[in-house]
Amino acid sequence: MNNKHNEMDYIIQLCACANLRKAARIVTQAYEKQMQSTGLKVTQYYMLVNIARHKEISISKLGEIMLLDQTTITRNVHILKKSGYVNITKDKNDSRTKSISITDIGLIKLEEATPIWLQIQQKVENGMGEEKYKDLLETLINLQKSIE
Template sequence: MKNLDNELDFIIQTCACANIRKAARIVTQVYEKQMASTGLKITQYYMLVNIARHREISISKLGDIMLLDQSTITRNVNILKKDGYVNITRDKNDSRTKFVSITEMGLSKIEEATPIWLELQEKAEHELGKKTYNDLLEKLQRLQQSME
């Protein structure tokens, strides 16, 4: 039994997936709390930024970029549309394909939320140090690529 307990402790302490998910949940909670005044969740902010960056993007391409399934993307895009931040149009050649574009209200919402996002980014960089922070981002990207 002692050996099993040691193995279980090892799994709990070293599981890449569990530890990354735990860290992601904690970081997400901090971002969500700080961004609450904007009415946006961090996922919605990131989604708006991606839509603005691409000007017009299909829902499936947005899902690929954000690594979210179609139903999650559609649900969040519909919330953003209801709030007036995005427009949804259908492809003229394929009515099954929907495109999302940012509105002026959406751009204003990004301008409102970005200072909060920047403050949180700067805090993360400050806490870890710029080099360690950049190393972390690089390692996370390498881990993602290695798991694909």
């Protein structure tokens, strides 16, 4: 019995997936609390940034960039459309593909939300220290590559 208990403790303490998910939830909650006044979830903010960066992007390409399934992308894009932040049109070259572009209202929302995002981002970086933060990013990239 004691051996099984020790094995379970070992799994709980060292599971990369569980620990990363837990850390991701804590970080996400902190970003979303800070960004609450904008009405944007951190995922929606990140979507707007990507849409603005690409000018016009397909739902599937946005999903690839953000590593989110099509259902999650579509649901959030429709929320952004309902708020007037994005336009959804049929692709000029392929009528089956939907293209997303940011509206002027969406750009204004980004201008409002970005300083708030920068504040929480700075808090995270300062809390860890610049070197540790850079190491964390490098470690996360290496982890992704090692599993792919």
